[in-house]
Amino acid sequence: MQIEITKQSEKDFRFLLSRLSHEIRNPVTLINSELQLMASSHPELCSYRQWDSLMDNLEYVKELLKELSDFSHAQTVTLVPVNPAEFLTTVLSCQKNTLDYLGIRLEIHVEHTSSPVFLDRIKMRQVIFNLIKNSCEAIDQPGGKIIVNLTPADSGICICIKDNGCGMTHKQTENIFHPFITYKPEGTGLGLAVTAEIISAHHGQIRVSSTPGQGSAFYIYLPTSPE
Structure with a gap:
């Protein structure tokens, strides 16, 4: 019985992780698009040191979300x-x-x-x-x-x-x-x-x-x- 509870808890955790990464990915994608539009309209923004830091952190968040998604779906395989x-x-x-x-x-x-x-x-x-x-x-x-x-x-x-x-x-x-x-x-x-x-x-x-x-x-x- 304890094994079944553990498996169900793991399944629930993976589902929550998948939903969380999906919900966060949408606004992150929107933020990325808006920043690209800002850079197109105001190229001088790209010369600021803070701009590079901002884009680096955004890329890190995107990579983290991707790996969260990969982790939540890692047990689903087609052999x-x-x-x-x-x-x-x-x-x-x-x-x-x-x-x-x-x-x-x-x-x-x-x-x-x-x-x-x-x-x-x-x-x-x-x-x-x-x-x-x-x-x-x-x-x-x-x-x-x-x-x-x-x-x-x-x-x-x-x-x-x-x-x-x-x-x-x-x-x-x-x-x-x-x-x-x-x-x-x-x-x-x-x-x-x-x-x-x-x-x-x-x-x-x-x-x-x-x-x-x-x-x-x-x-x-x-x-x-x-x-």
Whole structure:
């Protein structure tokens, strides 16, 4: 009985979060449009230092609302059979130009598997993008590198995304998948929480190994069966 109450409370919380982000998004969009109109009519506004600060804060609110929406819908997935090697290679190819621009080397090591994996293509693409973005933000020195491995695992596959960035302490790794906890100056604290929720909806697991000053590795375990 207690489990049912917990599940219902979580469902109610997600619904409230979705409604809240939706209701706030409308006036924020309106404010953004009005500011753009003001800038068109009075270009001198853009030269004020306060204008840049205002627009930066507005962008932060928009990003926060987007991630709130992503979090509230993270458990809703449509699973279809996918060739994991082809899927991962395609997704990572979209990131290569960005990583080249940032001076970060991408290494991909893919082992082909005999069985398909049941994925929500859009949500799992978001997971990979979130983890690549997280690695990019952790790399703040020349010679940055991200290594992505796909290997068979017990009754499924393992995707490992490893970087040589700043790394994290043990205490930080214990909390990074919790919502609204971030160790970045401008982070929302929702990116990795959304990632963990999506993987949970795929009946999978995510783990992290990290050493300060050496980098982090995220391990995604996904079953070949949708159940």
